[in-house]
Amino acid sequence: QGFDLVLRDAVLATAGDTCRADLGISDGRIVQIGQGLAKGLCEIDVAGRVVTPGGVDAHCHLDQPMAPPVKLADDFHTGTRSAVCGGTTTVIPFAAQRKGGTLQAAIDDYHQRAEGRACVDYAFHLILTDPTPAVLNEELPRLIEAGYTSFKLYMTYDALKLSDGQILDVLDVARTHGGMAMIHAENSDCIAWLTRRLEAAGRTAPRFHAVSRPTLVEREGAHRAIALSELIDVPILLVHISGGEAVAQIREARAKGLNVYAETCPQYILLTAADLGTDDSYFGARCVCSPPPRDKSSQEDIWQGLADGLFTVFSSDHSPFNLTGEDGKTPGGKEVAFRHIPNGIPGIETRMPLLYSEGVLGGRISLNRFVELTATQPARAYGLYPKKGTLAIGSDADLVIWEERDFTLDNAHLHHAVDYTPYAGMTLRAWPAMTLLRGQIVWDGTHFAGAPGQGQFLPRGLPSLAPPSARRGAQPAWR
Numbered sequence: 001q002g003f004d005l006v007l008r009d010a011v012l013a014t015a016g017d018t019c020r021a022d023l024g025i026s027d028g029r030i031v032q033i034g035q036g037l038a039k040g041l042c043e044i045d046v047a048g049r050v051v052t053p054g055g056v057d058a059h060c061h062l063d064q065p066m067a068p069p070v071k072l073a074d075d076f077h078t079g080t081r082s083a084v085c086g087g088t089t090t091v092i093p094f095a096a097q098r099k100g101g102t103l104q105a106a107i108d109d110y111h112q113r114a115e116g117r118a119c120v121d122y123a124f125h126l127i128l129t130d131p132t133p134a135v136l137n138e139e140l141p142r143l144i145e146a147g148y149t150s151f152k153l154y155m156t157y158d159a160l161k162l163s164d165g166q167i168l169d170v171l172d173v174a175r176t177h178g179g180m181a182m183i184h185a186e187n188s189d190c191i192a193w194l195t196r197r198l199e200a201a202g203r204t205a206p207r208f209h210a211v212s213r214p215t216l217v218e219r220e221g222a223h224r225a226i227a228l229s230e231l232i233d234v235p236i237l238l239v240h241i242s243g244g245e246a247v248a249q250i251r252e253a254r255a256k257g258l259n260v261y262a263e264t265c266p267q268y269i270l271l272t273a274a275d276l277g278t279d280d281s282y283f284g285a286r287c288v289c290s291p292p293p294r295d296k297s298s299q300e301d302i303w304q305g306l307a308d309g310l311f312t313v314f315s316s317d318h319s320p321f322n323l324t325g326e327d328g329k330t331p332g333g334k335e336v337a338f339r340h341i342p343n344g345i346p347g348i349e350t351r352m353p354l355l356y357s358e359g360v361l362g363g364r365i366s367l368n369r370f371v372e373l374t375a376t377q378p379a380r381a382y383g384l385y386p387k388k389g390t391l392a393i394g395s396d397a398d399l400v401i402w403e404e405r406d407f408t409l410d411n412a413h414l415h416h417a418v419d420y421t422p423y424a425g426m427t428l429r430a431w432p433a434m435t436l437l438r439g440q441i442v443w444d445g446t447h448f449a450g451a452p453g454q455g456q457f458l459p460r461g462l463p464s465l466a467p468p469s470a471r472r473g474a475q476p477a478w479r
């Protein structure tokens with residue numbers, strides 16, 4: 001009854017605490033944590049380096065179909081290969097319902113895209129674009145029961161957006177059957193109106209993307225989403241929060257005791273609207289994402305929320321489009337008006353090293369908070385805890401051994417299929433020296449050592465986040 005593998009002399013960090021110990025692994029799981037463990041069949045001397053749980057990236061887009069010629073650069077193979085090289089061992093990308101289609105068709109399609117290709121364990125969030133009575137009354141409850149326990153709702157994008165009434169219908173299903181509603185909160189009409197005005201004035205360079213989505217657009221969307229969740233009395237999670245005005249809305253909701261959770265992403269602490277360009281050059285297309293990056297003071301508001309517990313999860317929103325070529329940021333090979341630049345930036349591999357470097361080593365967040373934001377709470381929010389997201393006996397042996405060293409990031413270091421990273425030229429202060437997926441080495445510090453098909457599909461339970469406050473709503477008056 002020896003161990004398959006023992007990690008010796010590790011500084012083990014969880015969301016709760018840090019301790020120096022050995023870690024014993026058998027059959028892909030953590031089976032013992034202690035000092036002076038018996039010898040394993042394999043041994044890794046960690047020599048006092050920090051070991052954290054493998055990351056859970058709960059917001060990334062892989063192989064999601066787009067309107068031609070636009071195409072995501074990463075499929076499940078390249079996207080998840082990139083993930084492990086940056087310390088992420090679980091991903092939850094999106095399975096989008098086609099308008100007029102069923103949720104089941106979306107699930108079936110994405111299983112086909114992932115199977116045999118994924119290099120890390122994976123699950124799918126649904127994207128609900130067409131909440132018909134059949135979806136609300138039959139499909140969604142059945143799929144929540146079957147382990148597809150989260151769904152994203154859009155307030156913007158013509159092809160995806162729901163009306164407030166449709167959002168209420170879906171939140172009511174979440175209240176009855178559980179599951180986590182993720183909301184993309186931006187005011188669609190404001191964006192459309194501003195875009196038309198900007199285009200009429202010939203202002204179509206990438207930098208006007210940020211002008212078309214000022215912070216109030218997100219503040220209003222967040223405010224409205226919070227009100228809808230308060231009306232139904234059901235938790236929501238506001239995704240990719242970019243700025244201080246939305247942060248203030250979330251703070252107010254929390255102070256009232258509402259179960260409003262929130263996500264932010266590396267782009268909102270590291271980029272600003274100036275990265276979309278300060279003149280009309282097309283270079284800024286690389287940083288076009290929605291919501292757009294804001295300003296320095298907004299970055300500070302986001303850091304504050306990361307440090308003090310306002311944010312629940314830190315995700316990449318990896319949405320990879322090549323800069324050059326027919327199918328990416330220059331669709332059809334043309335420099336197009338900002339409205340036609342596909343939204344999103346790559347970041348599945350850099351998510352954890354950036355937060356470790358700038359947050360932990362930069363003295364802005366604790367190591368334990370880093371673990372909480374990148375692994376533990378995403379696992380809790382989406383029903384994967386404690387199999388994923390922590391170092392505990394019985395948990396999957398998904399581990400990252402961290403190496404602290406300074407280097408200048410270059411896209412050539414990365415393992416995605418995208419021709420750029422918005423963070424090129426930045427000095428990073430840490431990178432995984434090793435990543436293990438269920439006890440297997442999948443990144444050795446220099447090479448990807450995993451294989452497509454190694455990743456397993458994860459059926460999920462219901463969210464198990466602690467409520468931000470003790471309040472439990474009374475039965476709403478409309479019931």
Ligand code: URP
Binds near residue numbers: 288290345
């Ligand atoms: O610009 C972004 N974030 N693109 C990805 C899609 C989304 O809304 O998350």
Ligand code: ZN
Binds near residue numbers: 184239240290
């Ligand atoms: Zn979104």
Ligand code: ZN
Binds near residue numbers: 059060061317319
């Ligand atoms: Zn996204």
Ligand code: ZN
Binds near residue numbers: 446447448
């Ligand atoms: Zn190599």
